[in-house]
Amino acid sequence: MGVAYSVGEVDHLFAFFVEWSPNMYGKSKKKHCKSCNHKKKKDLSGYLVDKDMDPANQPKAAKNWKIITVKDSKRRLSFCSSVESEKENEEYQEEDEGMLPVLNQPSQLLQDHHLQKLAAHMPARTQGYPWNLVYSTAIHGSSLKTLYRNMADLDSPVLLVIRDMHNKVFGAFSSDPFKVSQYCYGTGETFLFTFQPDFQHYRWSGENSYFVSGNMESLHIGAGGGGFALWLDADLYHGASFSCPTFNNPPLSTHQDFIVQDVEVWTVRG
Incomplete structure (x- = not known):
């Protein structure tokens, strides 16, 4: 199922990508509309980003992040829980x-x-x-x-x-x-x-x-x-x-x- 976003939300999302990936999005030859330029300087507190974290100072690994679906996220969480349970079982085996x-x-x-x-x-x-x-x-x-x-x-x-x-x-x-x-x-x-x-x-x-x-x-x-x-x-x-x-x-x-x-x-x- 698709998700609809308002123009304002799209502008915020674009500003987020520019902030985090200036090499990819900041050198575009296309002219940005006034609303994008105006909102690009706004606070990105609506996103899960620490304001004290400067993207330029982050390690390369941080730039390799990718967006995953909610379904994949739940599957990974469940798989991690299963792995943790197996570790607990291994500890139990050693003891009893x-x-x-x-x-x-x-x-x-x-x-x-x-x-x-x-x-x-x-x-x-x-x-x-x-x-x-x-x-x-x-x-x-x-x-x-x-x-x-x-x-x-x-x-x-x-x-x-x-x-x-x-x-x-x-x-x-x-x-x-x-x-x-x-x-x-x-x-x-x-x-x-x-x-x-x-x-x-x-x-x-x-x-x-x-x-x-x-x-x-x-x-x-x-x-x-x-x-x-x-x-x-x-x-x-x-x-x-x-x-x-x-x-x-x-x-x-x-x-x-x-x-x-x-x-x-x-x-x-x-």
């Missing part, structure tokens, strides 16, 4: 690497070495809180509808764990509980993981924001490039995993198309 989370029920899929690795790489805001089993195919049956229903009242991150017919364990941490949504949801805290055979995790790449989406027919995590990083059908029986730009991940299973053996979803109330 051998610490295991407390589970309210035994897991059919996660052993101690799984729990240790996953807990150490989850966001700092989840550390130290118990894990509560919110859905299990062994208890609730194989139904995506039931999975959604069990999370209807949740407002906390969740951990999806899958074991396929080749006994490979993999899944995803989602910053938001799974739900039916027309649009993608989630934040840069979302990441993928796999144990095949060693633990690997794949954080947000920053290339797009297709974290999680879902309908009554399927659940999707990560997208772009023609495939989902993780896809499950309505019966939680067939699944697929492809490389995608959201996480720059390889397929999580040894086979891009796989048969699900068991699914568990844990919520971490932080």
